[in-house]
Amino acid sequence: LLPLLPCLVKDAGPETVNVRCDYWEVVCELVMEGYFDQRFDWCAQHNISSTGHMLLEEWLMTHLMFTGSLIRAAAREHIPGVDLIGPRPNTASLEHTMTGVGGVWVPKYISSAAHTRGRSDVMSESFAASGPTMTLEKMVPTANWEFVAGVTELLPMSHQYARRTIPKDALETTHDEFYRAPTFFATYLARLRSMLSAGVHVAELVGLVPE
Numbered sequence: 574l575l576p577l578l579p580c581l582v583k584d585a586g587p588e589t590v591n592v593r594c595d596y597w598e599v600v601c602e603l604v605m606e607g608y609f610d611q612r613f614d615w616c617a618q619h620n621i622s623s624t625g626h627m628l629l630e631e632w633l634m635t636h637l638m639f640t641g642s643l644i645r646a647a648a649r650e651h652i653p654g655v656d657l658i659g660p661r662p663n664t665a666s667l668e669h670t671m672t673g674v675g676g677v678w679v680p681k682y683i684s685s686a687a688h689t690r691g692r693s694d695v696m697s698e699s700f701a702a703s704g705p706t707m708t709l710e711k712m713v714p715t716a717n718w719e720f721v722a723g724v725t726e727l728l729p730m731s732h733q734y735a736r737r738t739i740p741k742d743a744l745e746t747t748h749d750e751f752y753r754a755p756t757f758f759a760t761y762l763a764r765l766r767s768m769l770s771a772g773v774h775v776a777e778l779v780g781l782v783p784e
Contacts, residue, residue, distance in 0.1 A: 601641025609640075609649035616651060624652035624696050630679045633784060642784050647686035652726065654696035655683045657719065682782070684723020688774045694725045700731040709758065716762060725770040727762050 579585045580592035616623040627643055629635035636643035647653040656682075684695045695717050700707060716727055 594740045597637055597641055601645060604641050605645060605649060609646050613649045613651070622651035624650055624654050626654040626656045626696075626698060627682075630655055630682070633782070636784055643682070644686050644782070644784060647683050648690045651692070652694045652696050653683045653687045653692060656697065656698040656701065656730075657715070657722070660699050666711045678722065680719050680722035680724050684774075687723065688776070692768060695723050696726040696728060698728045698730050712758065713761065716765065720765045720769055723774070725766050729758075 577585070577588060577592045580589040581596060585592075627636075627646055628639050632641060636743055640646040680695070680697060687693075687695045699715065699719065700712060712729070719727060
């Protein structure tokens with residue numbers, strides 16, 4: 574391996590691609606064995622469903638840097654997960670965020686990991702760092718967009734609304750509007766889950782992601 578180490582940092586000839594692929598494959602296997610596999614197995618032994626999301630799931634390069642393979646890491650969750658940070662005023666901004674240059678449509682990417690491994694649930698941590706512009710009218714279409722992509726469990730985080738009356742000691746602040754209508758949103762999500770998670774996923778097309 575020592576004579577081939579330059580391939581990891583620069584183009585060193587025809588062996589460069591193979592050496593880099595082999596290197597990152599080993600990194601991925603070590604990450605799986607050292608963390609994801611152990612956590613998955615421990616949770617299974619204790620009748621707990623493991624879940625969570627990876628760091629910077631939006632770009633293929635960071636998949637490689639942080640886990641070696643996002644799809645393999647997600648497959649080692651009982652409930653694969655994703656996060657959606659910040660306000661999303663419309664579906665155009667959602668699609669731009671997730672499928673910009675070098676990016677992937679993360680909810681669909683993670684739900685594919687679930688479908689191909691026989692998992693029935695996909696979690697999304699949503700609305701974190703949304704700031705004062707987030708409203709219930711924006712949360713509903715955002716949830717719709719995620720559920721269409723295969724999400725079945727939505728965890729609202731830091732859903733901040735226009736600041737009017739906020740408790741002084743509140744860490745996760747919300748607007749009065751949400752206090753008046755939390756049942757509506759929770760019921761709406763429950764119905765989405767009921768409708769979209771009870772069936773069997775069918776894919777007519779397959780896209781291969783170069784990971």
